[in-house]
Amino acid sequence: MKHGKKPTREQRIFLISKGYEVKCYLVVKNTSDELVILNKETGQTEIVRRF
Secondary structure, eight states: OOOOBOOOHHHHHHHHHTTOOGGGEEEEEEOSSEEEEEETTTOOEEEEEOO
16 A cells, blocks of 8 residues: 655645545545545545546
8 A cells, every 4th residue: 555645735725625634634646636545544545536
């Protein structure tokens, strides 16, 4: 499994707008269509779509 990185300011604003608690997530993959995030506590990855 890939290691996540701290989200940038733009990614933090995006995650807050989608209802995520920024402190609990790391960014694994950032593309123009989606943002793949990793939950620090559970270790599960989630895909957040950008529309």
